[in-house]
Amino acid sequence: MSTSVLGRLILKDFYLAWPVIAGSMVLGFAMLGLALFGGGQVTFYVGSVSFICVLILLNVFLVSSTVAQEKKDRVILFVLSLPVSTTQYALTKLASSLLAFVIPFVMLGAAALLMIGLTAIPHGLIPLTVAVMMYVYLYFCIFLAVALAADSAVWNTVVIICGNVMLNFLIAWLLNRPAVGATAKGPVAVWSSEIIATLAVEFIGSVVALAAALLAILRKKDFV
Amino acid sequence: MSDLAIELDGVGKAYRFFTLSEVNLTLPCGQIMGLVGPNGAGKSTLIRILMSFVRQDSGQVRVLGRAMPEEQAAAKWDIGYVSEEMRLYAYATLGWHMRFIASIYPGWDAPYAQTLLKRFNLRPQQQIKSLSHGERAKATLLLMLARRPRLLVLDEPTTGLDPVARHEMLTELMDVLRDERRAILFSSHNTQDVEQISDQITFIDRGRIIDSSDKETFIEHWRRLRLDVPDGVRLPVFPGVVDVAVNGRVATVTTNAQSPQLLSAYTRAGATVVEVQRMTLEEIFVANVMASRKERFP
Numbered sequence: 354m355s356t357s358v359l360g361r362l363i364l365k366d367f368y369l370a371w372p373v374i375a376g377s378m379v380l381g382f383a384m385l386g387l388a389l390f391g392g393g394q395v396t397f398y399v400g401s402v403s404f405i406c407v408l409i410l411l412n413v414f415l416v417s418s419t420v421a422q423e424k425k426d427r428v429i430l431f432v433l434s435l436p437v438s439t440t441q442y443a444l445t446k447l448a449s450s451l452l453a454f455v456i457p458f459v460m461l462g463a464a465a466l467l468m469i470g471l472t473a474i475p476h477g478l479i480p481l482t483v484a485v486m487m488y489v490y491l492y493f494c495i496f497l498a499v500a501l502a503a504d505s506a507v508w509n510t511v512v513i514i515c516g517n518v519m520l521n522f523l524i525a526w527l528l529n530r531p532a533v534g535a536t537a538k539g540p541v542a543v544w545s546s547e548i549i550a551t552l553a554v555e556f557i558g559s560v561v562a563l564a565a566a567l568l569a570i571l572r573k574k575d576f577v
Numbered sequence: 578m579s580d581l582a583i584e585l586d587g588v589g590k591a592y593r594f595f596t597l598s599e600v601n602l603t604l605p606c607g608q609i610m611g612l613v614g615p616n617g618a619g620k621s622t623l624i625r626i627l628m629s630f631v632r633q634d635s636g637q638v639r640v641l642g643r644a645m646p647e648e649q650a651a652a653k654w655d656i657g658y659v660s661e662e663m664r665l666y667a668y669a670t671l672g673w674h675m676r677f678i679a680s681i682y683p684g685w686d687a688p689y690a691q692t693l694l695k696r697f698n699l700r701p702q703q704q705i706k707s708l709s710h711g712e713r714a715k716a717t718l719l720l721m722l723a724r725r726p727r728l729l730v731l732d733e734p735t736t737g738l739d740p741v742a743r744h745e746m747l748t749e750l751m752d753v754l755r756d757e758r759r760a761i762l763f764s765s766h767n768t769q770d771v772e773q774i775s776d777q778i779t780f781i782d783r784g785r786i787i788d789s790s791d792k793e794t795f796i797e798h799w800r801r802l803r804l805d806v807p808d809g810v811r812l813p814v815f816p817g818v819v820d821v822a823v824n825g826r827v828a829t830v831t832t833n834a835q836s837p838q839l840l841s842a843y844t845r846a847g848a849t850v851v852e853v854q855r856m857t858l859e860e861i862f863v864a865n866v867m868a869s870r871k872e873r874f875p
Contacts, residue, residue: 357681358650358681361677361680361681365677369666369668369669426664426667427662427663427664428663428664428665428666430630430658430660430662430663430664431663431664431665431717433628433630434628434653434656434657434658434663434721435653435678435681436650436651436653436654436681437650437653438629438646438649438650439629439630439646439649441650574631574632575630575631575632576630576631577625577630577631
């Protein structure tokens with residue numbers, strides 16, 4: 354009986370997040386189209402930067418609306434009055450937020466890589482694109498973990514600011530690596546050790562953030 | 578199955594600036610308890626512990642025979658909770674909320690929900706954000722009542738409501754009370770609301786239960802006496818006298834142990850009993866709180 358309640362809670366979050374998911378996908382594909390088929394360097398930069406912005410907005414809106422806002426608006430009292438434990442509630446939040454983010458993220462990311470692969474855009478951009486996409490995923494995992502573990506608008510804001518600023522540093526740092534910057538405009542994707550190390554750090558960071566969120570949920574005593 | 582809807586045994590919870598201490602409380606099935614206390618007394622904390630939204634630091638909590646928070650998911654099938662603070666999803670409609678709850682609770686009473694919709698003058702197509710405070714409170718009550726819970730936990734549900742909405746809400750609760758198997762815990766700082774529907778009343782102040790009894794006992798035992806005290810007469814101290822205020826020859830005595838013997842004792846001491854006043858629940862509540870504070874912080 355309880356499993357079906359958890360399923361209902363996840364579906365409910367999907368239903369409520371649907372406008373954000375659909376909106377980000379429409380915008381994401383539009384920006385991708387602009388970047389790849391705009392015909393100029395300016396449209397490529399505007400489109401690709403906007404594409405990354407859409408992914409970040411998806412992250413911020415999703416976690417803010419499904420986790421943080423629910424606590425702030427006291428809708429959490431309504432949900433917690435349903436036949437679920439507080440831990441189950443938090444776990445469904447983790448699951449529904451992850452699914453709601455990962456589905457459009459993977460679709461948009463796959464589309465971006467496919468488009469780069471099929472068009473005249475230098476294939477050397479693929480490793481950089483993957484590293485940036487993976488960074489956005491790490492950013493999402495950290496934001497979700499903080500929103501679930503801490504009832505603090507201040508901490509949420511700190512994560513958003515740091516997450517946005519760090520992206521600029523990451524891109525600048527990667528482009529300044531000789532093995533990355535020099536090959537980014539080349540015809541072949543080069544998976545240098547810097548790119549592999551960056552991807553590894555991002556992946557491990559994501560796993561650690563989600564594990565920390567799980568641990569915090571299991572140890573948490575007070576939910577309102 | 579336990580005959581007690583709620584059992585709290587030595588329950589405590591400490592925050593930085595507030596402590597709920599050693600709460601012992603029972604509510605039998607079929608009874609309605611009013612939990613009365615000033616703002617910040619600990620009513621909501623107590624109810625949140627009952628609902629397992631927060632975990633007690635010490636003591637045992639059982640709701641409908643189930644240990645909390647361990648068995649909270651099972652217990653919540655039969656608990657209906659409404660709080661003044663509780664909000665619904667602003668951009669979803671009331672109808673969506675009704676379908677959502679109905680999909681979870683097999684016992685959802687759809688005809689009763691329709692009756693409540695009409696009685697409360699609500700429309701399922703309405704978005705929650707378009708509802709007034711009173712309509713929102715009635716919508717949450719509808720979503721809770723149509724589940725047909727065995728225990729209703731209401732945390733200040735009438736706070737901020739206009740008199741009409743308050744009347745509608747209390748009338749509906751009175752209707753629910755016809756089912757004698759149901760238990761209700763109703764917290765409020767409005768003694769009128771509590772007096773209207775409660776069998777038992779518990780006063781809470783500064784994180785402690787200061788008194789708990791059935792309504793009739795409170796009303797029968799508490800009195801305010803006006804005494805004429807001639808010069809040179811000293812009033813003796815009797816058990817149950819919680820306050821004595823003297824103004825010239827007139828002394829006003831507040832007691833929670835009214836009896837003919839008490840009046841005779843004052844007469845024997847040389848005072849004349851001028852008047853014996855019944856006290857309202859609000860007056861009893863205030864006198865009780867002040868007496869408790871005087872005792873704890875002399």
